[in-house]
Amino acid sequence: MDLGLKGKRVLVLASSKGLGKAAAEAYAKAGANVMLTSRTVKNVKQTAEDLSSFAEGTIAYHPCDVSKKEDIKKLIDETAARFGGIDVLVNNAGGPPPGKFEDLDEEDWEWAYQLTLMSTVRAIRYALPYLKQSKGRIVNITSSSIKEPIDGLLLSNVYRMGIVGLAKTLSKELAPDGVLINTVGPGRIDTERVRTLDAAKAEKLQLTPDEVREQSEAAIPLGRYGEPEEFANIILFLGSGLNTYVTGQMFVADGGMTHSY
Numbered sequence: 001m002d003l004g005l006k007g008k009r010v011l012v013l014a015s016s017k018g019l020g021k022a023a024a025e026a027y028a029k030a031g032a033n034v035m036l037t038s039r040t041v042k043n044v045k046q047t048a049e050d051l052s053s054f055a056e057g058t059i060a061y062h063p064c065d066v067s068k069k070e071d072i073k074k075l076i077d078e079t080a081a082r083f084g085g086i087d088v089l090v091n092n093a094g095g096p097p098p099g100k101f102e103d104l105d106e107e108d109w110e111w112a113y114q115l116t117l118m119s120t121v122r123a124i125r126y127a128l129p130y131l132k133q134s135k136g137r138i139v140n141i142t143s144s145s146i147k148e149p150i151d152g153l154l155l156s157n158v159y160r161m162g163i164v165g166l167a168k169t170l171s172k173e174l175a176p177d178g179v180l181i182n183t184v185g186p187g188r189i190d191t192e193r194v195r196t197l198d199a200a201k202a203e204k205l206q207l208t209p210d211e212v213r214e215q216s217e218a219a220i221p222l223g224r225y226g227e228p229e230e231f232a233n234i235i236l237f238l239g240s241g242l243n244t245y246v247t248g249q250m251f252v253a254d255g256g257m258t259h260s261y
């Protein structure tokens with residue numbers, strides 16, 4: 001099936017590993033040119049090499065800490081200069097720190113604000129002239145906390161809803177320019193981050209990581225964690241030429257874990 005992505009210019013934030021990498025890989029397989037980014041040069045360079053081994057398009061990378069305004073500005077400038085514009089922007093970042101209300105101080109709130117919400121605001125602000133020109137697509141990676149708050153992840157519960165509000169508002173403001181924007185929340189997708197979180201929980205509860213995983217999987221109607229490629233498929237569709245009429249929406253890819261409408 002032609003996804004209309006051959007030769008398109010795609011920027012995926014936080015993409016050396018996990019969900020960002022899986023999304024970048026999906027776009028690369030569809031024939032797009034892809035700009036990768038993360039803080040660790042060695043990792044993002046390696047990911048660029050991995051994707052280049054099969055990609056038809058150009059795979060480039062530019063190191064960036066998405067919590068930093070100047071880094072994002074340089075990343076967008078570099079992407080537009082390298083590819084001659086931007087057609088698809090996939091916003092992603094590392095997860096904000098865990099904690100309940102009384103565990104968190106001003107600094108935690110400020111840092112998570114920059115990392116989770118402002119990274120998305122800034123990437124859209126700087127990329128917008130290019131996205132308007134290309135009648136582009138924006139896809140935001142968030143969390144299933146956009147459907148149901150997660151205990152002990154207050155900062156995620158708060159700031160990811162900010163992204164939903166942003167996307168919903170922008171879907172109206174940018175519709176006349178032909179720019180479509182949507183938000184997707186992963187439930188439990190088998191990435192390094194989830195394995196690390198399971199290991200930490202196992203240690204705390206004196207269980208094995210496999211036992212923790214079994215408990216988590218028991219709460220998922222499909223009975224298993226998702227694969228990063230399964231998550232990437234919806235990101236791919238929303239940013240592709242097949243998506244011509246879906247905007248301002250939020251989706252979860254969670255094996256049925258959340259039950260709210």
Ligand SMILES: NC(=O)c1ccc[n+]([C@@H]2O[C@H](COP(=O)([O-])OP(=O)(O)OC[C@H]3O[C@@H](n4cnc5c(N)ncnc54)[C@H](OP(=O)(O)O)[C@@H]3O)[C@@H](O)[C@H]2O)c1
Nearest residue numbers: 014016017018019038039040065066094095188189191193
């Ligand atoms: N996996 C899930 O099931 C799940 C569920 C709910 C929500 N999420 C959210 O989805 C996002 C991605 O999760 P993941 O599972 O893919 O995590 P992951 O496997 O740990 O990968 C995170 C990626 O983001 C990059 N990154 C982290 N902080 C960054 C920063 N400040 N600037 C630039 N790049 C940064 C990392 O590279 P560097 O470290 O080199 O920068 C890495 O490439 C997170 O926000 C996470 O909370 C994931």
